[in-house]
Amino acid sequence: MSDSNTPKKYFHLAYISHPSESLTKKSLVELLVKAQQYNIQREISGILIIRDKSIFQLIEGDEVEVRDLYNKIEKDPRHQHPVTVYEGISSMRSIPFLGMGLTLDQSDDHLADEHAFYFNREQALKFTALVTGKVKDLLLEYLDHD
Numbered sequence: 001m002s003d004s005n006t007p008k009k010y011f012h013l014a015y016i017s018h019p020s021e022s023l024t025k026k027s028l029v030e031l032l033v034k035a036q037q038y039n040i041q042r043e044i045s046g047i048l049i050i051r052d053k054s055i056f057q058l059i060e061g062d063e064v065e066v067r068d069l070y071n072k073i074e075k076d077p078r079h080q081h082p083v084t085v086y087e088g089i090s091s092m093r094s095i096p097f098l099g100m101g102l103t104l105d106q107s108d109d110h111l112a113d114e115h116a117f118y119f120n121r122e123q124a125l126k127f128t129a130l131v132t133g134k135v136k137d138l139l140l141e142y143l144d145h146d
């Protein structure tokens with residue numbers, strides 16, 4: 001049984017996939033506007049990065065909530081062939097806010113002025129400071145940084 005003295009544990013799940021034709025920039029932003037509400041209500045944090053027709057998403061929170069959300073995401077026809085690349089438990093969140101951050105190409109950095117959940121590459125790189133191991137490597141790879 002958990003009580004206020006039990007340290008909180010966060011379940012982290014990361015997957016990669018490929019966007020479908022239907023996943024345009026506009027539809028992606030609309031999808032992410034809805035996702036903020038869902039994720040905040042369920043205390044889920046995370047980041048979605050799209051680079052060179054490849055998607056990387058990290059989702060963190062209560063394990064049941066994260067798995068429930070991933071079950072929906074996995075079946076979503078707006079992307080293809082999702083493959084889980086990381087599952088782990090930690091006492092900390094790597095993404096320090098609830099909702100779902102989005103980062104696209106450098107040419108889309110201006111979206112950071114238009115959407116509260118959009119992070120340009122420089123901002124997104126700061127999150128990697130809080131992450132270790134395989135997820136850090138993947139984040140750096142998707143942010144095109146070595």
Ligand SMILES: Cc1cc2nc3c(=O)[nH]c(=O)nc-3n(C[C@H](O)[C@H](O)[C@H](O)COP(=O)(O)O)c2cc1C
Binds near residue numbers: 031035039072076078
């Ligand atoms: C790449 C990708 C990432 C997604 N990320 C989230 C997310 O973080 N939160 C969310 O609520 N929905 C997200 N969705 C949308 C879900 O797949 C799904 O449409 C949403 O949870 C509503 O599901 P429902 O209609 O079964 O309730 C994402 C979809 C895609 C294609």
